[in-house]
Amino acid sequence: MNRVGRTLSVLVALTLVAGCGGGGESADGLREVTIGLVPAAVTAAIHVGIDQKFFEQEGLKPSIETGQGGAALLPAVASGQMEFASSTPVSLLMARDRGLKVRAITPWTGDGTSADGTVKSSNVVLAKDPSIRSARDLEGRTVAINALRSVGDLTIREAVRHAGGNPDKVTFVEMGFADMPGALAQGHVDGIWTAEPFITTLVAKGHHAVKQTDNSDAVPDMATQLIFTSQKLIDDDPDLVAAMTRALGKTLAYVKDNPDKVRARIPTVFAELDPAIVKRLDLDVYETQLRREPLERIGRLLELEKWIKPPADIAGLLP
Amino acid sequence: MRFIRSIATATVLPVLLVAAWWFTSLGSDDFFWPPLRDILTEVPSTWFEGRLGADVAPSLLRLSAGYSLALAIGISAGLAIGLSAPLRQYCEPVFEFLRSIPPPVLVPIIMLFAGIGDSMKIVVIAFGCVWPILLNSVEGARSIDEVLHDTARVYGLGPAARFRHLLLRGASPHIVTGARQALSIAIILVVISEMFAASNGLGFTIVQFQRSFAIPQMWSGILLLGAIGVILALVFKLVENRVLAWYFGLRRKQ
Amino acid sequence: MTLPPVLTVDHVKKVYVTGDRSVEAVRDLHFEVATGELVCVVGPSGAGKTTLLRCIAGLMDVTSGEVRLEGSAISGPPRGMAVVFQEYGRSLFPWMTVRRNVELPLKEKKVPRERRAALVDEALATVGLDHVHDAYPWQLSGGMQQRVAIARAVAYEPQILLMDEPFAAVDAQTRADLEDLIRRLWSRLGVTVLFVTHDIDEAVYLGERVLVLSNSPTVVLEDVPIDLPADRDQLATRALPRFAELRAHVYGLVQQAKRGVRAVPADSGAAASHSTAHTTPHSAHRERKSL
Numbered sequence: 057m058n059r060v061g062r063t064l065s066v067l068v069a070l071t072l073v074a075g076c077g078g079g080g081e082s083a084d085g086l087r088e089v090t091i092g093l094v095p096a097a098v099t100a101a102i103h104v105g106i107d108q109k110f111f112e113q114e115g116l117k118p119s120i121e122t123g124q125g126g127a128a129l130l131p132a133v134a135s136g137q138m139e140f141a142s143s144t145p146v147s148l149l150m151a152r153d154r155g156l157k158v159r160a161i162t163p164w165t166g167d168g169t170s171a172d173g174t175v176k177s178s179n180v181v182l183a184k185d186p187s188i189r190s191a192r193d194l195e196g197r198t199v200a201i202n203a204l205r206s207v208g209d210l211t212i213r214e215a216v217r218h219a220g221g222n223p224d225k226v227t228f229v230e231m232g233f234a235d236m237p238g239a240l241a242q243g244h245v246d247g248i249w250t251a252e253p254f255i256t257t258l259v260a261k262g263h264h265a266v267k268q269t270d271n272s273d274a275v276p277d278m279a280t281q282l283i284f285t286s287q288k289l290i291d292d293d294p295d296l297v298a299a300m301t302r303a304l305g306k307t308l309a310y311v312k313d314n315p316d317k318v319r320a321r322i323p324t325v326f327a328e329l330d331p332a333i334v335k336r337l338d339l340d341v342y343e344t345q346l347r348r349e350p351l352e353r354i355g356r357l358l359e360l361e362k363w364i365k366p367p368a369d370i371a372g373l374l375p
Numbered sequence: 376m377r378f379i380r381s382i383a384t385a386t387v388l389p390v391l392l393v394a395a396w397w398f399t400s401l402g403s404d405d406f407f408w409p410p411l412r413d414i415l416t417e418v419p420s421t422w423f424e425g426r427l428g429a430d431v432a433p434s435l436l437r438l439s440a441g442y443s444l445a446l447a448i449g450i451s452a453g454l455a456i457g458l459s460a461p462l463r464q465y466c467e468p469v470f471e472f473l474r475s476i477p478p479p480v481l482v483p484i485i486m487l488f489a490g491i492g493d494s495m496k497i498v499v500i501a502f503g504c505v506w507p508i509l510l511n512s513v514e515g516a517r518s519i520d521e522v523l524h525d526t527a528r529v530y531g532l533g534p535a536a537r538f539r540h541l542l543l544r545g546a547s548p549h550i551v552t553g554a555r556q557a558l559s560i561a562i563i564l565v566v567i568s569e570m571f572a573a574s575n576g577l578g579f580t581i582v583q584f585q586r587s588f589a590i591p592q593m594w595s596g597i598l599l600l601g602a603i604g605v606i607l608a609l610v611f612k613l614v615e616n617r618v619l620a621w622y623f624g625l626r627r628k629q
Numbered sequence: 630m631t632l633p634p635v636l637t638v639d640h641v642k643k644v645y646v647t648g649d650r651s652v653e654a655v656r657d658l659h660f661e662v663a664t665g666e667l668v669c670v671v672g673p674s675g676a677g678k679t680t681l682l683r684c685i686a687g688l689m690d691v692t693s694g695e696v697r698l699e700g701s702a703i704s705g706p707p708r709g710m711a712v713v714f715q716e717y718g719r720s721l722f723p724w725m726t727v728r729r730n731v732e733l734p735l736k737e738k739k740v741p742r743e744r745r746a747a748l749v750d751e752a753l754a755t756v757g758l759d760h761v762h763d764a765y766p767w768q769l770s771g772g773m774q775q776r777v778a779i780a781r782a783v784a785y786e787p788q789i790l791l792m793d794e795p796f797a798a799v800d801a802q803t804r805a806d807l808e809d810l811i812r813r814l815w816s817r818l819g820v821t822v823l824f825v826t827h828d829i830d831e832a833v834y835l836g837e838r839v840l841v842l843s844n845s846p847t848v849v850l851e852d853v854p855i856d857l858p859a860d861r862d863q864l865a866t867r868a869l870p871r872f873a874e875l876r877a878h879v880y881g882l883v884q885q886a887k888r889g890v891r892a893v894p895a896d897s898g899a900a901a902s903h904s905t906a907h908t909t910p911h912s913a914h915r916e917r918k919s920l
Contacts, residue, residue, distance in 0.1 A: 130588070131407050147586075154588035156406050198491075200572070205587050229491055229572040235483045239572070244491045363587065522719035525688055528705070529712045530734035530785065540733060544724040621724040625767045 086117035087296065092129040092141030094281070095122040097329060097337055098165055100321040104314070105307030107321070114299035133286050134158060140300060142281040145354050145373070146207050152372050153364035157287035160373050161297060162304040163343035164281040166350075167272050181212060181247045181269035182258050184240055188247060191215035191268040195225040197246035200239055204230045208249045210357050211274035219268055252338060275353045279343060284373075301375070308344050315339040348374065407590055414594040421592045422599060426580065431599070434565050434577040437493060441500025442561045449505045449557075450550055453512020454542045463513065474506035478564055482571050491572035499568040504557035511553025515546025548622045551615050558611055562604050577603075633700070634661035635789050635821045636685065640694035643680055654680045656846035657694075662789065667815045667822040669832035671879065672842030672850075673887045678825045681847065682793045685823070686712050699788060708738075709788035713795045717775040721766040727753070728762040731781045738785070752784035753777075755817075756810060772803035776810070783814060789821045796831070805863050808835055812861055829883060833857075833875050834866060841882040843891045850886050853879060 093099045102120055105111060111118050121138055129141035130148075134156055142164045143151075151158055181191075181199060188197065194216055201208030213223035231239060236248035237258060247266060250258070259265070271278045283304055290297050311318050322334050348370065355368025393411070400410045422431070456462050478499050485502070489495040519541065527541045543550075566578030573579040577600060584593035616623075643655040654677045662668050672678055683689040685696050687706035695702045698709055711734075714720040721730050731752055735745045753759050756776040766774050775795060782790050792811070796804045808831060815822055826832050832839045839853045855875060857866060866872055 134406055151588045154406075154590070156588055203586065204574075205583060227574060229574060230570075231486070231491070231572045232483070235486060235571075238483070238487050239491060242487055242490070244486070244572075520719045522714055522716050523722065525683075525686075525712075526714065526720045526722075528688060529686055529710065530737065530781075531706065531708055532733070532737050536733070536737050540722065540725070544722070547724070621765055621767075624765060625723050628767050 084117070085115075086112065087115055087299075088117045088119065089140065089296070089300065090121050090138035091118050091283070092121045092132055092138045094129070094142060097322050097326055097334070098318075098339070098341060100318050100325050101307060101311040101342060103321045103325060104311050104317045105303065107317075108307070108310055110306040110310070111303045114303040116296075116299055116303055118303075130156065130158065133284065136286065136288065139289060139296070140283055140285050142283050144207055145279055145282055145351055146210055146358065148282060148284055148373055149351070149355055149358055149368050149370075150205075150364055152369040153358075158284050158373075159287055159290060159375060160282040160284045160346060161301045161375050162283045162308065163279055163346045164283050164308075165341045166280050166343040167270075167275075167278040167341075179208070179211075179249055179251045179271050180255065181249050181266040182240070182255065182263045183247045183266050184243075184263050185246060186264070188266055190219055191266060191273075192219040192221040194247060194266065194269075195221045198227040198229060198244075199247040199249060200229050200231050200236045200245045201249040202230070202233055204228055205363060207271070207278075207280070210354070210361065210363075211271050211278075212249060212269060213361065214274035214357055215269045218274070252336075256336070274357070275350050277347060277350045278354075279347065279350050280341075282346070305344075308342050311339075312342050312344055346374065406588075409591045409594065414591045414598065417591040418595045418598070421595050430575050430580045431577055431603075433493075433575050434569065435603075437496045437500060437568070437576070438561050438565045440493075441497040441564070442504055442557065444497060444501040445504035445508055445557055445561070446554065448501070449508030449553065450512050450543070450546075453509040453550075453553075454516045454538070454546060456509075457513040457516025457546070458542075463517075470506065470510060474510070478503035479567050482568065486572065495572070496565070496568035496576075500561050500564045503560045503564045507553040507556040507560070508550065509553070511549040511556075512546055515549030516542060518549060519545035547618055551619055555611060555615070558607060559604070562600070562607065566600065633664070634697075635664050635666075635699060636662040636823065637697040637700075638681075638685065638694075639697060641681075641684055641691045641696060642693040643677070643684060643689070644692045653846040655684070657848050658842075659694075660840055660849055660852060662821060662823055665819050665821055666837055667812075667824065667835060668838045668840060669836030670823065670825045670840045670842060671827065671829055671832040671883065672847070673844060673883055674827055675845055676842040676886065677845045677847040678827070678842065679793065681842070682712075682791055682823075682825050686710060686791055711782035711785040711787035711790050713775070713778050713782050713790070713792045715794040715797050717771060717778050717795075717798070718767075720778055721774060721781075723765065723767050726763050726765055727758065727769070727777050730766065730777060731784050734781065734785050748784045748786070749780075752780040755783060755814065756780040770803075772799045772807060775799060775807060779807075779810065779814070783818065783820070787820070789823060792822065792824045794826055795824075797827070804831075809861075809863065811835060816859065829876060829879050830867070833872060833879055834861060834863075839875075839879055841879060841886065843886045844889050848891055850890065850892075851882055853882070 091102060093102070099120055099122060102118065106118065121141075129138075129143055130151055132138050133141045134151075140161070143158075145160075148158055148160065181194070187193065191212070194212070199212060201212070209228045212226065212228075216223040216226055229245060233250060233254065236245070236250055237254060239245045240248045240258075240263070248254075249269075255265070271280075285297055285300075318339050319334060319337070322329060322337070323331070326334075351370050351373065352368070355364075355370050358364045358368055359366040397411045400408060401412065403410050456466050481502065482495075482499055485498050486495050489498045523541060523545060527537050532540065565576070566581070569576035569578030570582055577596065581593055581596035581600070584590070584596060638658050638660050641655060641658045642653075645652045645654055658681060660668075670678060670681065680689070684691050687696070687703045687710070690704075697703065698707045722733070725733065728749060731749045732745055735748060740748065750759070753762065756779050758773065758776050758780060761769060761773070766777055769777070779795070796807050799807065811822065811824070812835060814820060824832075824835055826835075833855060836855045839855055841850045841853060842848070843850045853875065857869065857871060857875070
C-alpha cells in the first residue's frame with residue numbers, strides 16, 4: 057500500500073479539527089455511520105450484511121470507507137472522523153499503550169480454525185534459497201514485511217526465538233506485498249512475509265514456505281483484524297455502539313455460514329479483481345468470537361519486544 | 376544595521392508562528408495534537424541520544440549522494456545538450472515525459488535493479504532531482520552569448536577551460552535556479568525513499584513513530600526535518616551568494 | 630624592402646547556404662598584410678566586413694580560397710591571432726575580474742606564472758588600467774571595458790591583432806582616445822593590426838593602408854596607401870590637406886561601392902598615386918618613434 061499516502065492522510069487527519077464526523081440521519085430515518093476498512097476483498101461481507109438488512113434492522117445506514125490506508129484509520133476514529141474501523145490487535149494494543157482511547161467492539165478477520173479442522177493462515181514466510189528451511193535459518197537473513205513494528209516482525213521474531221534462534225539477527229525491511237515477489241526473485245531479500253494469492257503463485261514457481269513461520273505458530277487463533285471505535289463514542293452514544301455491535305455480529309455469523317454470498321458480492325466492490333482469483337479466494341477468515349487468549353498472547357509478545365510498557369491493556373481494549 | 380534588520384525581518388514570522396503554536400496547543404489533550412511544549416521536551420531524548428548518528432546521518436548522506444549525483448549528471452548532460460540544437464530537439468520530448476513521472480511511482484521499479492539498499496534510495500533522489508538541474512542547465516548553456524563563445528575560440532581555450540570558465544560559469548545563474556528547486560525535491564525524496572524497504576533514516580523513523588503512536592516524537596521528527604530544510608537552504612544561499620556574486624552585481628548595474 | 634606577409638587573404642569566397650537557398654557574401658577577396666602594418670578595412674554597411682573578419686579569425690570556414698597566417702593556411706582560430714570584438718560588453722567574461730580576463734588566454738597558452746603576471750601588468754598599464762585589476766568588467770565604463778579587451782589582445786602577444794569595429798559603440802571623446810591608444814600600441818609594440826571599421830575618418834586617421842570593400846558579394850575595390858606622417862594627432866593630422874584629400878577619395882570610393890561598383894578604372898586611384906610622401910609599411914615601421 058501507499059506509504060506516502062498513509063503519512064499524508066495522517067497529517068491531513070491531524071490538521072482537520074476533530075469531530076467533523078458524527079453522522080446524521082438519512083431521509084429514511086436511518087442513522088448514517090461510517091466504517092473504515094483496509095481495502096480488501098473481505099469488505100464485501102459488510103455489503104452482504106446490508107443486503108440482509110442486518111444494519112437497517114438496527115436503524116443504521118453504514119457507508120464503507122476504504123480510501124485511507126490502515127495506519128490512517130486509527131487517527132480517523134480517534135478524531136471522530138469516522139465512527140468505526142478495523143485494525144490489527146498489534147496496532148490497537150500499541151495505541152492503547154500510548155494513551156489513545158480506542159476499544160474493540162467485534163472481531164473481524166482471523167486465522168481461525170476452519171470447519172474441516174485445518175488451520176487457515178493468512179501469512180507465512182516464503183524463501184527461494186533451499187537452505188532456509190525453518191525459522192532459525194532466518195538468522196543473518198533479510199525478510200520483507202508489509203509494515204515494520206506490526207504483526208509481521210512480531211510473529212517472525214517470536215518464531216525465530218521459539219526455534220532457538222536470535223531474532224535480533226534477522227533484518228526486516230518494509231515493502232508493499234506486491235513488490236515482495238520481485239525483490240525475492242532478484243535476491244534483494246531472502247524471505248518475504250506474504251499471503252494469498254501470492255503464496256500459491258510463488259510456490260508454483262519453486263519457492264517454499266519456511267517452517268514455523270505461520271502466524272498461527274506464534275499466536276494460535278490469531279485475530280488479524282478487529283472492529284473498533286473510540287471510547288468517546290462509547291461514552292457519548294452507547295446505543296449506537298450497541299446497535300453496531302449487534303448488526304456486525306449478525307453479519308459475521310451470516311457470512312461465516314454463507315461464504316458464497318460474499319464471493320458473489322466481491323465483484324461489486326472489487327470490479328478489477330480477476331474472477332479466477334475470486335473463485336479461489338479463501339473466505340473462511342471471518343471471526344465470530346472476540347477471544348481473549350490470542351490478544352493476551354500478542355500482549356505478552358509486545359511486552360517481550362518492549363514495544364509497549366507492561367502490562368498490555370487487554371481489558372481496556374476488549375468491550 | 377541592515378544585516379540586523381534583515382535577520383529580524385526573516386525571523387519575525389517564524390517566531391510568531393511558533394508562539395501561536397505554543398499557546399494554542401498549550402492545553403491540548405488531543406492525542407494527535409500534543410502541546411508544543413511536550414514535543415520540544417521529547418527532542419533531546421528522541422534525537423540526541425544516538426539517533427543523530429543512527430538515523431539523521433544516513434539520511435543526510437543519502438541526500439548528499441543523490442543530490443551530488445543529480446548535479447553531476449544534470450549539469451554535464453544539460454550543458455552538452457544545451458550546446459547542440461539538434462540534440463535538444465531529440466531529447467526534449469523524452470525529458471518532458473521522464474520529468475513528469477513522480478519518482479515515488481518509480482520506486483518499485485528502481486528497487487528491481489538497484490536493490491533495496493542505499494543505492495536504491497540514492498537513485499530515487501537523483502532521479503527526482505536531476506530534471507530541474509538538467510533542464511535549467513540546457514537553458515543556461517543556450518543563454519551564453521555567442522560573442523563569448525567566439526572569444527573563447529579565438530583565444531584558444533581548450534575543452535576543459537571552455538567547460539570550466541565559459542559553460543559552467545556562464546550557465547551558473549540558471550544552474551543555481553535548478554539546483555535550488557532540486558534541493559527541496561531532494562529533501563522530500565529522502566523521506567519518501569526511506570518509507571520503502573528502509574531500516575534507518577529520518578523518514579523511516581518519523582513513519583515508525585507515527586505507526587507506533589509516539590505522536591510527540593513524530594512531531595519532533597517533522598520539526599527536525601523542517602530545521603534541516605532551513606539549514607540546507609541557508610547553506611545554499613551562502614554558496615549562491617559566493618558563486619553568483621558577479622551575476623547579482625551585473626544585474627544591479629543594469 | 631618587402632617583409633613577408635603575416636596575413637594572406639588568398640582569393641577568399643564565402644557563400645552562405647541555408648536549405649536550398651545560397652547567398653554569395655564574399656566573391657573574391659585578395660590582399661596581404663605585411664609584418665608591422667596597420668591596415669584598415671572600410672566599406673559600406675552590408676559589405677561583408679564581419680564575414681571577412683570571421684573568416685580571417687578562423688571562426689568561419691571559407692567556401693573557396695584560403696587564409697594564411699605566416700604562410701600556413703588556417704582552419705579554425707590560429708594561435709597567433711587576437712581579436713577585439715565590437716561588443717565589448719559581451720566579449721569579456723563577466724564572472725572574472727579584469728585581471729583574470731586578461732590572464733586566462735595566457736594560462737591556456739601555458740605561459741609561466743611570472744611571465745604571465747608581467748604580461749598582464751604591462752598590458753593593463755599600457756591601456757591605462759593599472760588601477761582596476763580586481764574590478765569586474767561590468768563595473769567599468771564602456772570605453773574602459775574595451776580597453777580591457779584590448780589589453781587582453783595585447784597581452785596575448787599575437788602575430789596579428791584583428792579589430793572588428795571596436796569603437797562603434799563608444800562615445801566620440803572615448804573613441805578619439807582609443808584611436809590614439811591603438812596608434813600608440815602599434816608604434817610602440819610593433820604589432821600588426823587589421824582594423825575593420827565603417828567610419829571613413831577613422832580608417833584614414835588610423836591606417837597605413839585602407840582597403841575599401843565593395844558591396845556584397847564583396848571584392849576589394851581599392852587598396853589606398855595612407856601617406857600621412859606616422860606621428861598622428863587628432864587635431865593636427867585631421868587638419869592636414871592630405872587628410873582631407875585621402876578622406877574625400879575614400880569617401881568617393883565608398884559612395885561608388887554603395888552604388889554597386891565592383892571594379893575601379895585604373896586611373897581613379899589618382900589621389901593616392903599623386904602623393905609624393907608615399908610611405909611603405911616598411912618605412913613607416915622604421916620611422917616609428919617610441920612613446
